[in-house]
Amino acid sequence: MKLAGWGRYPVIEANISAPRSVDDIIRQITKGTSIARGNGRSYGDSSVSSSNTLHMKHFNRMLAFNETSGQLVAEAGLLLADIIDVFLPEGWFPSVTPGTKFVTIGGMIAADVHGKNHHKDQSFGQYIDWIDIIKTEGKIERCSKTKNPELFHRTIGGMGLTGIIIRAAIRLKRVPSAWIKQRTLTAENIEQTIDLFEQSLDSTYSVAWIDCLQKGKKLGRSLIMLGEHAQLEDLPDTLAKSPYASPVKQNITIPFFLPACLLNGLTVKTFNKFYYWNSKRKDQYQLVDWDRYFYPLDAILGWNKIYGRRGFVQFQCVIPLDKAKDGLSELLQTISVANVGSFLSVLKRFGEQESLFSFPMKGYTLALDFPVNPKTLNLMQQLDLITLKHAGRFYLAKDSRMSRDTFLSSDPRAKTYKSFRVDGGLNYSFSSAQSERLGL
Amino acid sequence: MKKAPVLILGATSDIGLAIAHRFAKEGYPIQLASRDVKRLESDRADLEIRYSTKVSLHEFDAIKTDSHQRFVKKLPIMPGIVVCAVGYMGNQFESERDIKSASLVMRSNFEGPVSILAEFANHFEQRRSGTIIGISSVAGERGRASNYVYGSSKAGFTAFLSGLRNRLADKGVHVMTVLPGFILTKMTFDLGLTPFLTANPNALAEYVYKSYLKKKDIIYFYKRWRLIMALLCHIPERYFKKMKI
Numbered sequence: 001m002k003l004a005g006w007g008r009y010p011v012i013e014a015n016i017s018a019p020r021s022v023d024d025i026i027r028q029i030t031k032g033t034s035i036a037r038g039n040g041r042s043y044g045d046s047s048v049s050s051s052n053t054l055h056m057k058h059f060n061r062m063l064a065f066n067e068t069s070g071q072l073v074a075e076a077g078l079l080l081a082d083i084i085d086v087f088l089p090e091g092w093f094p095s096v097t098p099g100t101k102f103v104t105i106g107g108m109i110a111a112d113v114h115g116k117n118h119h120k121d122q123s124f125g126q127y128i129d130w131i132d133i134i135k136t137e138g139k140i141e142r143c144s145k146t147k148n149p150e151l152f153h154r155t156i157g158g159m160g161l162t163g164i165i166i167r168a169a170i171r172l173k174r175v176p177s178a179w180i181k182q183r184t185l186t187a188e189n190i191e192q193t194i195d196l197f198e199q200s201l202d203s204t205y206s207v208a209w210i211d212c213l214q215k216g217k218k219l220g221r222s223l224i225m226l227g228e229h230a231q232l233e234d235l236p237d238t239l240a241k242s243p244y245a246s247p248v249k250q251n252i253t254i255p256f257f258l259p260a261c262l263l264n265g266l267t268v269k270t271f272n273k274f275y276y277w278n279s280k281r282k283d284q285y286q287l288v289d290w291d292r293y294f295y296p297l298d299a300i301l302g303w304n305k306i307y308g309r310r311g312f313v314q315f316q317c318v319i320p321l322d323k324a325k326d327g328l329s330e331l332l333q334t335i336s337v338a339n340v341g342s343f344l345s346v347l348k349r350f351g352e353q354e355s356l357f358s359f360p361m362k363g364y365t366l367a368l369d370f371p372v373n374p375k376t377l378n379l380m381q382q383l384d385l386i387t388l389k390h391a392g393r394f395y396l397a398k399d400s401r402m403s404r405d406t407f408l409s410s411d412p413r414a415k416t417y418k419s420f421r422v423d424g425g426l427n428y429s430f431s432s433a434q435s436e437r438l439g440l
Numbered sequence: 441m442k443k444a445p446v447l448i449l450g451a452t453s454d455i456g457l458a459i460a461h462r463f464a465k466e467g468y469p470i471q472l473a474s475r476d477v478k479r480l481e482s483d484r485a486d487l488e489i490r491y492s493t494k495v496s497l498h499e500f501d502a503i504k505t506d507s508h509q510r511f512v513k514k515l516p517i518m519p520g521i522v523v524c525a526v527g528y529m530g531n532q533f534e535s536e537r538d539i540k541s542a543s544l545v546m547r548s549n550f551e552g553p554v555s556i557l558a559e560f561a562n563h564f565e566q567r568r569s570g571t572i573i574g575i576s577s578v579a580g581e582r583g584r585a586s587n588y589v590y591g592s593s594k595a596g597f598t599a600f601l602s603g604l605r606n607r608l609a610d611k612g613v614h615v616m617t618v619l620p621g622f623i624l625t626k627m628t629f630d631l632g633l634t635p636f637l638t639a640n641p642n643a644l645a646e647y648v649y650k651s652y653l654k655k656k657d658i659i660y661f662y663k664r665w666r667l668i669m670a671l672l673c674h675i676p677e678r679y680f681k682k683m684k685i
Contacts, residue, residue, distance in 0.1 A: 061483060062485065062486045063485045086489065
């Protein structure tokens with residue numbers, strides 16, 4: 001069956017199975033090198049294996065919840081959306097969340113996802129107490145910070161290449177309401193954007209939307225959105241009565257692929273202008289519901305189809321703090337010269353994080369979407385080089401096209417990760433199209 | 441008012457479990473019954489955490505009809521709704537050659553469900569309330585070369601439900617027959633079904649719940665199956681017998 005990630009590129013002919021029990025999984029992984037697939041929201045080929053893709057959708061149960069500590073034990077295929085559905089009404093929210101709620105626990109662990117609060121709270125891996133994983137020999141192994149710590153730390157951010165994650169204990173956090181108090185700041189250029197970020201390190205959440213087609217003095221013009229969980233006293237009386245109630249919303253579904261030519265320099269430029277001015281004239285403070293704040297794109301089901309049949313690619317890198325201004329300026333400069341539309345250009349500040357293989361490090365991360373075509377693929381190679389020049393690295397959950405050389409020179413940790421896999425014989429059992437492409 | 445529980449017979453089946461989720465979401469306590477209750481431990485935890493409702497597990501073997509009376513007696517609370525999702529497709533080729541295989545299909549789809557539902561029917565009749573939901577199949581509408589053993593056992597079950605409904609109509613007991621077409625379950629995973637006609641168990645469960653509220657008698661899922669089966673049933677036998685379907 002033909003299979004792809006969320007970006008619908010590349011499409012790979014893959015064998016898929018949907019195991020229902022641990023025994024099923026063990027039977028499957030003896031058939032050939034395998035990779036687990038959650039809800040398929042990684043953009044490229046990291047949850048695809050032509051020889052054996054294990055769809056984890058039947059492992060979606062909640063097994064235990066501790067109402068004092070907020071610890072949830074659940075199976076790896078459980079969706080974040082389900083967790084929020086069940087626990088937000090009780091006052092709990094994920095400690096770290098990516099930009100979509102249609103991801104699974106297993107996927108969040110494998111990619112060690114980050115959110116808008118990384119500068120304060122680090123990545124998802126910080127909130128995992130233990131993981132149950134099936135390794136080569138088909139034995140279930142539990143790992144944690146104290147038990148089998150190397151396996152634990154390499155599984156977090158390990159892109160599913162240390163075994164099949166089947167269960168985990170994660171910690172949720174208490175929130176005072178289902179609402180976010182949002183404050184929007186405007187920055188005229190990238191320098192100002194970074195300065196504002198640095199002044200806002202106390203905010204729980206922060207993210208900037210960049211108009212990446214601006215040039216010259218306006219290069220990197222952006223809106224910076226800061227957010228705090230709204231306290232009861234922040235809410236109007238009507239909402240304060242049931243602070244965890246979520247507004248009922250109608251989702252939009254994109255039923256078919258839109259023609260790719262709809263997205264060009266001109267349409268994106270117009271959209272960006274409108275978006276910038278529209279936000280600028282609004283009040284600085286707004287009360288936003290959790291769903292619209294954290295998952296704006298989830299309201300448009302199948303939004304990946306707006307990029308046309310050929311799909312789209314994402315570029316996401318992180319540049320270390322001391323090189324951020326230079327690096328980001330050069331990246332934005334190159335994009336604006338190429339005049340290629342990216343609807344979504346998002347900038348975030350990462351805090352400290354030392355990990356064995358996870359993506360984040362202290363610095364700035366820029367994420368961009370491009371429709372797949374020769375021009376954008378070429379542009380992204382240029383962006384790769386700029387990132388390398390500034391000692392940055394790349395987010396594997398978003399990658400679908402990087403070259404092996406680029407990857408290996410961006411991340412010295414890849415070498416030790418690979419030897420960990422070889423030493424444990426894991427490379428014979430677990431691989432994805434991505435790990436083969438990147439030589440992991 | 442506290443809701444009476446929903447009993448799911450055949451709770452390890454995808455359809456049975458999906459229906460359990462749908463009713464649990466409305467706050468019904470759930471009784472899961474299956475041959476292998478150990479496999480249901482994590483489903484019990486899942487249902488209890490998701491919907492803050494009470495879930496109990498009960499050992500039940502559809503084809504051990506001797507045990508059925510005892511099974512009903514041992515239930516801690518008499519359910520308000522009984523869903524029978526017990527079923528076994530078997531393999532048509534084997535069923536044609538080996539009567540033991542065929543017999544297992546017939547007993548699983550007909551004899552077992554009839555035996556256990558008869559018990560509940562009598563209890564419900566006496567107390568003059570309750571709902572029986574039987575998951576049959578469109579395969580029972582007309583026998584086809586490719587799976588007539590399974591189909592005929594489901595035909596028997598459909599007729600049984602119809603008769604039961606007729607008998608209990610004025611006794612306050614509602615009987616609903618569910619006729620799914622293709623549903624994407626472990627029973628059908630390898631059949632390579634056409635997506636236009638194949639629904640997922642959650643969608644079916646949603647429809648069963650809504651139809652329960654409306655006190656429907658016979659429901660097809662998808663609805664388009666009703667049309668397909670109507671056409672299929674009206675092909676004259678003389679032509680039908682030459683078709684290999």
